[in-house]
Amino acid sequence: MSTAGKVIKCKAAVAWEPNKPMVIEEIEVAPPQANEVRIKIVATGVCHTDLYHLFEGMHKDGFPAVLGHEGAGIVESVGAGVTEFQPGDKVIPLFISQCRECRFCKSPKTNQCEKGWNSLQGTESRFTCKGKKVLQFMGTSTFSEYTVMNQMAVAKIDPAAPLDKVCLLGCGVCTGYGAAVNTAKVEPGSTCAVFGLGAVGLAAVMGCKAAGAKRIIAVDINPDKFEKAKVFGATEFVNPKDHNKPISEVLAEMTNGGVDFALECVGNVTVMRSALESCIKGWGVSVLVGWTDLHDFAARPIQLIAGRTWKGSLFGGFKSKDGVPEMVKAYLNKKVKLDEFITHNMTLDQVNDAIELMKRGKWYILSPLALTRCTNEDLIDASVVICALCLFHSIRTVLSVSPQ
Numbered sequence: 001m002s003t004a005g006k007v008i009k010c011k012a013a014v015a016w017e018p019n020k021p022m023v024i025e026e027i028e029v030a031p032p033q034a035n036e037v038r039i040k041i042v043a044t045g046v047c048h049t050d051l052y053h054l055f056e057g058m059h060k061d062g063f064p065a066v067l068g069h070e071g072a073g074i075v076e077s078v079g080a081g082v083t084e085f086q087p088g089d090k091v092i093p094l095f096i097s098q099c100r101e102c103r104f105c106k107s108p109k110t111n112q113c114e115k116g117w118n119s120l121q122g123t124e125s126r127f128t129c130k131g132k133k134v135l136q137f138m139g140t141s142t143f144s145e146y147t148v149m150n151q152m153a154v155a156k157i158d159p160a161a162p163l164d165k166v167c168l169l170g171c172g173v174c175t176g177y178g179a180a181v182n183t184a185k186v187e188p189g190s191t192c193a194v195f196g197l198g199a200v201g202l203a204a205v206m207g208c209k210a211a212g213a214k215r216i217i218a219v220d221i222n223p224d225k226f227e228k229a230k231v232f233g234a235t236e237f238v239n240p241k242d243h244n245k246p247i248s249e250v251l252a253e254m255t256n257g258g259v260d261f262a263l264e265c266v267g268n269v270t271v272m273r274s275a276l277e278s279c280i281k282g283w284g285v286s287v288l289v290g291w292t293d294l295h296d297f298a299a300r301p302i303q304l305i306a307g308r309t310w311k312g313s314l315f316g317g318f319k320s321k322d323g324v325p326e327m328v329k330a331y332l333n334k335k336v337k338l339d340e341f342i343t344h345n346m347t348l349d350q351v352n353d354a355i356e357l358m359k360r361g362k363w364y365i366l367s368p369l370a371l372t373r374c375t376n377e378d379l380i381d382a383s384v385v386i387c388a389l390c391l392f393h394s395i396r397t398v399l400s401v402s403p404q
Contacts (some may be wrong), residue, residue, distance in 0.1 A: 008038070066136060
């Protein structure tokens with residue numbers, strides 16, 4: 001029976017309030033309106049940004065909401081004016097839109113979109129539950145069996161792509177990989193340092209290798225992660241806990257003055273400074289990749305006056321509708337790794353378990369059918385003497401949300 005044009009009742013994980021477990025509820029998903037696409041979510045990753053919104057950001061006006069922003073699915077129906085998509089297409093929802101018309105989309109200098117921030121974000125939503133409007137987190141809400149997106153925030157992908165793998169390209173892998181390739185613009189023969197070996201950090205390591213870096217130094221307090229980092233291209237491993245001096249001094253001694261490129265993949269302002277100070281003067285580039293909006297960050301002006309560059313990266317600098325399908329092709333052509341990030345599978349019903357695993361250092365991909373655990377994103381803490389990476393308990397679980 002066709003569901004096009006009808007309200008769909010389906011299962012979703014609803015976050016009713018901050019700092020509380022999500023609740024599996026039956027929600028109503030309205031039909032797509034003009035220029036919108038309704039998607040059956042097949043699989044979704046659980047990213048630290050979901051945990052951040054639930055337990056760290058604590059914005060009360062951001063609830064109730066359906067979280068999740070790292071998903072993949074199949075188009076169920078389309079609204080008026082949609083010509084790019086049709087039912088049955090495999091797609092990846094995007095938390096960064098690409099309208100291709102605004103000044104940002106037309107500029108090669110950025111991947112942000114002026115229109116995107118107003119499309120199914122904020123207070124607008126196609127979800128209701130128990131008579132109440134439920135917000136769509138980051139405009140995506142992939143912790144639901146169905147979601148509705150504006151077509152400018154959806155990427156059509158190769159029909160051969162396995163959705164329970166390529167969902168990782170909706171956030172973490174593109175974020176880390178692109179930070180190295182697009183934002184830092186790592187150069188062949190260069191020396192790089194990646195701070196934090198979670199999913200984003202490992203993807204950054206993979207990006208450094210793809211760009212031709214000669215030395216890729218992985219920095220983390222968990223020595224067990226180096227074997228995994230080597231799979232993605234790391235050549236050396238530094239555990240700050242093994243030293244009684246700041247990590248920037250350790251790296252400077254290892255590299256005759258500092259690394260060419262440093263990528264902070266944690267979201268900790270102290271580590272951001274340490275990454276900058278690990279760069280060589282004159283031309284070193286440090287990129288802020290880890291997400292946070294809780295604290296100010298600081299550095300001494302001489303660090304920049306001496307020639308270092310400090311910049312940030314959102315979604316790895318990829319223009320979303322263009323970049324994600326290309327990354328899917330790269331995976332299918334075995335140029336980008338995805339399977340190696342995933343270690344477990346879980347179901348949507350287990351989403352709270354996945355969040356707890358993330359807190360304890362696992363990474364899962366959720367699908368209402370299966371949730372997959374991936375490598376954790378770490379929090380790096382610092383003391384006056386030594387910058388120490390503290391396991392932040394982040395999980396990439398791929399949740400199996402709906403059967404294909």
